[in-house]
Amino acid sequence: MSRQYDVAIVGAGVVGCAIARQLARYDLRIALIDAAEDVAMGASRANSAIVHAGYDCPPGSVEARMNVLGNALYRQWCDELDVPFKRCGSFVIGFGPEDEKVLQDLYDRGVKNGVPAMTLMPGCEARAMEPALSKDVTMALFAATGGITCPYQMTIACAENARENGAEWLLNHPVTAMRREGDFIEITAGGEEIETRYVVNAAGVFSDEISRMLGDDSFTVRPRKGEYMLLDRKSTCVETVIFQTPSKLGKGILVAPTVDGNMFAGPTAVDMTDKRDTSVTPEGIAQLTAMSKKSVPSIDLRSVITSFAGVRAQPSTGDFIIGASKAEPRLIQAAGICSPGLTSAPAIAGEIARILRASGLEMTEKANYNPIRKAIPEFRNMNNEERAALIEKDPRFGRVICRCETITEGEIVEAIRRGARSLDGVKRRTRAGMGRCQGGFCSPRVMEILSRELNVPMTELTKFGGESKLLVGALKEV
Amino acid sequence: MNKRYDIAVIGGGPAGLAAALEARKNAPDESVLIIERDRELGGILQQCIHNGFGLHFFGEELTGPEYAGRFIAKLEGSGIEVMTDTMVLELSGDRRILAVSAKLGLVEIEAGAVILAMGCRERTRGALNIPGTRPAGVYTAGCAQRLVNMEGFMPGRRVVILGSGDIGLIMARRMTWEGAKVEVVAEIMPFSSGLNRNIVQCLVDNGIPLKFNHTVTNILGRERVEGVTIAEVDPATRQPIPGTDITYECDTLLLSVGLIPENELTQAAGIEIDRVTSGAVVDETRQTSIPGVFACGNVLHVHDLVDNVSDEAMMAGRAAAAYVTYPAPAAAYRNVSGINGVRYTVPQRVSESASGKLDIYFRVGSAYRPATLIVRCGDDVIAKRKKQIMTPGEMEKITVDAAKITGDITLEIEEARPQ
Numbered sequence: 001m002s003r004q005y006d007v008a009i010v011g012a013g014v015v016g017c018a019i020a021r022q023l024a025r026y027d028l029r030i031a032l033i034d035a036a037e038d039v040a041m042g043a044s045r046a047n048s049a050i051v052h053a054g055y056d057c058p059p060g061s062v063e064a065r066m067n068v069l070g071n072a073l074y075r076q077w078c079d080e081l082d083v084p085f086k087r088c089g090s091f092v093i094g095f096g097p098e099d100e101k102v103l104q105d106l107y108d109r110g111v112k113n114g115v116p117a118m119t120l121m122p123g124c125e126a127r128a129m130e131p132a133l134s135k136d137v138t139m140a141l142f143a144a145t146g147g148i149t150c151p152y153q154m155t156i157a158c159a160e161n162a163r164e165n166g167a168e169w170l171l172n173h174p175v176t177a178m179r180r181e182g183d184f185i186e187i188t189a190g191g192e193e194i195e196t197r198y199v200v201n202a203a204g205v206f207s208d209e210i211s212r213m214l215g216d217d218s219f220t221v222r223p224r225k226g227e228y229m230l231l232d233r234k235s236t237c238v239e240t241v242i243f244q245t246p247s248k249l250g251k252g253i254l255v256a257p258t259v260d261g262n263m264f265a266g267p268t269a270v271d272m273t274d275k276r277d278t279s280v281t282p283e284g285i286a287q288l289t290a291m292s293k294k295s296v297p298s299i300d301l302r303s304v305i306t307s308f309a310g311v312r313a314q315p316s317t318g319d320f321i322i323g324a325s326k327a328e329p330r331l332i333q334a335a336g337i338c339s340p341g342l343t344s345a346p347a348i349a350g351e352i353a354r355i356l357r358a359s360g361l362e363m364t365e366k367a368n369y370n371p372i373r374k375a376i377p378e379f380r381n382m383n384n385e386e387r388a389a390l391i392e393k394d395p396r397f398g399r400v401i402c403r404c405e406t407i408t409e410g411e412i413v414e415a416i417r418r419g420a421r422s423l424d425g426v427k428r429r430t431r432a433g434m435g436r437c438q439g440g441f442c443s444p445r446v447m448e449i450l451s452r453e454l455n456v457p458m459t460e461l462t463k464f465g466g467e468s469k470l471l472v473g474a475l476k477e478v
Numbered sequence: 479m480n481k482r483y484d485i486a487v488i489g490g491g492p493a494g495l496a497a498a499l500e501a502r503k504n505a506p507d508e509s510v511l512i513i514e515r516d517r518e519l520g521g522i523l524q525q526c527i528h529n530g531f532g533l534h535f536f537g538e539e540l541t542g543p544e545y546a547g548r549f550i551a552k553l554e555g556s557g558i559e560v561m562t563d564t565m566v567l568e569l570s571g572d573r574r575i576l577a578v579s580a581k582l583g584l585v586e587i588e589a590g591a592v593i594l595a596m597g598c599r600e601r602t603r604g605a606l607n608i609p610g611t612r613p614a615g616v617y618t619a620g621c622a623q624r625l626v627n628m629e630g631f632m633p634g635r636r637v638v639i640l641g642s643g644d645i646g647l648i649m650a651r652r653m654t655w656e657g658a659k660v661e662v663v664a665e666i667m668p669f670s671s672g673l674n675r676n677i678v679q680c681l682v683d684n685g686i687p688l689k690f691n692h693t694v695t696n697i698l699g700r701e702r703v704e705g706v707t708i709a710e711v712d713p714a715t716r717q718p719i720p721g722t723d724i725t726y727e728c729d730t731l732l733l734s735v736g737l738i739p740e741n742e743l744t745q746a747a748g749i750e751i752d753r754v755t756s757g758a759v760v761d762e763t764r765q766t767s768i769p770g771v772f773a774c775g776n777v778l779h780v781h782d783l784v785d786n787v788s789d790e791a792m793m794a795g796r797a798a799a800a801y802v803t804y805p806a807p808a809a810a811y812r813n814v815s816g817i818n819g820v821r822y823t824v825p826q827r828v829s830e831s832a833s834g835k836l837d838i839y840f841r842v843g844s845a846y847r848p849a850t851l852i853v854r855c856g857d858d859v860i861a862k863r864k865k866q867i868m869t870p871g872e873m874e875k876i877t878v879d880a881a882k883i884t885g886d887i888t889l890e891i892e893e894a895r896p897q
Contacts, residue, residue, distance in 0.1 A: 306604030395580040400565035463614035468701040
């Protein structure tokens with residue numbers, strides 16, 4: 001017998017997980033389906049981590065509305081979900097008259113979009129607020145509502161909270177076919193048959209392919225790659241998000257702090273054909289080097305600890321695709337969500353709930369809905385009394401496994417209990433392996449803990465699921 | 479928990495062990511503690527199961543664990559206390575240490591003297607900005623060494639190695655002996671940063687090609703490494719030469735591209751750091767810029783031979799013992815610096831009260847053959863040494879008579895012409 005749900009969400013990125021969390025407050029059977037072995041495995045794991053103010057979306061667009069509303073919802077979502085969020089403010093900087101015109105346009109757009117607390121200021125004022133800015137900056141647009149968060153923590157937190165409230169995770173379940181059967185949609189995913197009354201398409205860069213499975217080919221999604229460089233914590237020299245004036249290909253290369261105290265530069269914007277290509281290129285690195293130095297001349301690029309790339313989903317319509325599909329009314333689109341998708345996710349979640357209700361889904365609030373999710377205890381951020389109390393309760397919080405980021409065995413065990421199945425799964429949930437040695441020391445020990453806690457042989461462990469096996473065999477077997 | 483020790487040694491690898499033993503020997507009435515983050519003492523030596531250790535120090539060839547074992551055995555009955563599985567979280571300028579372990583919880587330690595012996599870490603792929611995908615199968619050589627020698631697993635079957643550091647060379651042989659095929663070792667420089675004996679014994683003897691002036695330009699494979707592209711670089715710019723790429727089908731890329739002293743604690747304590755060595759600035763006793771804090775081993779500067787680490791650690795141990803027994807007033811210093819081909823020196827300064835023969839360790843910036851090293855104090859040449867060859871891969875030493883150091887001194891290569 002096939003599994004039955006009211007809503008099946010295809011795609012466990014930040015949009016899909018936010019929708020799952022929003023819907024989990026109602027008395028619904030919810031499935032969160034993804035092809036990957038973990039949540040946040042697409043664009044949600046590699047992006048700029050910015051909560052945008054909303055001045056660069058075209059006025060009147062869906063993304064403008066979602067961005068401004070999403071930004072306003074962020075504080076509450078992050079408080080409830082125990083996700084780091086810092087409203088540090090953002091600058092768009094201009095170098096000369098041409099850029100200044102663009103800044104004025106952005107300001108005007110922001111006013112039309114309803115963005116609060118924006119200021120256009122001369123370069124010297126901007127440098128007084130952010131001393132790392134280049135002396136060549138002549139004008140800047142400051143938006144006090146701009147902020148930073150952690151995109152994969154946000155995604156994981158939404159998914160955990162949704163699960164806490166009854167939603168089911170169906171990971172390692174690639175959707176291969178869908179068809180309408182009476183009042184239901186039959187989904188074939190990971191070799192299983194799943195029956196659902198509604199499908200929400202939040203499949204990011206693959207959302208056009210998912211849509212086509214139910215006969216809706218009204219849009220396509222192109223992959224646009226963005227490369228990033230991440231710097232060691234000790235080299236952070238900015239307090240705010242710093243954009244250059246945007247171009248046709250996006251919001252430009254930015255330099256920003258992360259909520260974990262690092263600093264990064266990125267993204268590039270390269271249109272691709274391969275939706276899975278997250279390789280880093282010499283051209284990308286060269287571009288990041290030049291552009292980040294233009295914004296922040298003092299940036300210390302010798303302290304880069306890793307570079308990576310993400311692929312954003314650029315919809316052919318030029319705007320987020322949100323609403324019931326005309327071709328299949330039981331298919332609700334949350335498709336083609338490019339930037340500012342991370343910012344918009346809470347607003348998109350609310351929008352999808354309204355659309356489902358309007359489509360005829362009965363939604364009654366659960367009495368026992370719990371909006372609160374607690375993060376894994378972070379030894380590194382505690383004071384000594386808290387640390388001592390935690391170790392007293394569970395001595396594994398006194399054993400440091402990742403020396404660069406000070407991550408304890410207790411945190412790693414808890415991450416596995418919550419769903420980490422791979423080295424990267426542990427890394428995203430705890431930061432073990434994200435520091436300056438990039439897992440050189442802790443990888444073998446994290447693998448040992450994964451093997452022990454999951455009762456899986458070391459040789460079966462992966463970096464991120466699938467065929468990403470870390471070892472090829474025991475000694476004398478090769 | 480609050481504790482007080484006369485001498486606290488951070489790190490129980492070869493440097494920490496030798497420093498602690500020597501400190502105890504010279505100050506038998508003072509309490510000595512070793513704090514080690516791993517589960518066992520010995521540090522990285524425990525995974526270095528090959529031989530070649532101890533030729534200078536013990537006059538015989540030992541494996542890494544044997545070398546460490548000689549020191550660990552001496553701890554028995556020495557009165558030195560050891561905390562293993564214990565991580566130091568903070569070190570303050572007034573020699574207070576905050577450490578944590580599962581067994582002891584948080585431990586605050588007040589120390590009369592501190593010896594820094596935390597060792598080093600490996601430079602990573604990220605630090606080099608190597609392009610390509612991010613699949614499983616990219617390891618630093620030391621991480622792979624731990625997986626093979628300590629955990630008993632093979633990280634791959636077909637291997638490309640970037641960098642000819644000693645660990646990479648050792649792992650080329652180790653992986654070959656365990657049945658893997660090592661396709662090539664690529665080295666971006668025109669010379670190796672590893673020891674010549676390792677190139678011969680690990681690569682030449684196993685028929686593994688070593689390509690100088692080559693680097694990795696791409697990593698292929700989505701989930702697991704499927705190939706690695708290397709290309710020749712222009713020696714002047716270190717940039718890949720178009721059209722010289724070769725792609726090797728393989729499942730593993732090992733990196734042996736340099737070691738970085740782990741001085742996060744040192745820096746947080748406010749100790750002055752040498753930008754070239756990435757270790758503390760020290761005097762001839764290995765005392766750092768904070769009196770009573772000493773540094774030795776790979777946390778101070780990266781050594782080629784553990785034998786030199788032991789010598790240096792004993793020096794630091796003796797100095798720490800002297801510090802807690804007869805605290806001396808702060809000294810005035812003469813600077814020691816490397817110029818004209820000498821990249822760095824250790825020590826970087828010598829106290830005015832120094833006496834006897836002083837060994838100054840240094841590395842050159844490129845290969846010189848033949849090479850004459852000159853030590854000058856003002857206009858006077860106070861020491862001179864000629865060698866057939868000096869390369870960046872081998873740490874050099876020159877002995878200077880302290881009595882001749884009457885001002886700042888410089889080390890340089892005469893008529894420095896790199897080859």
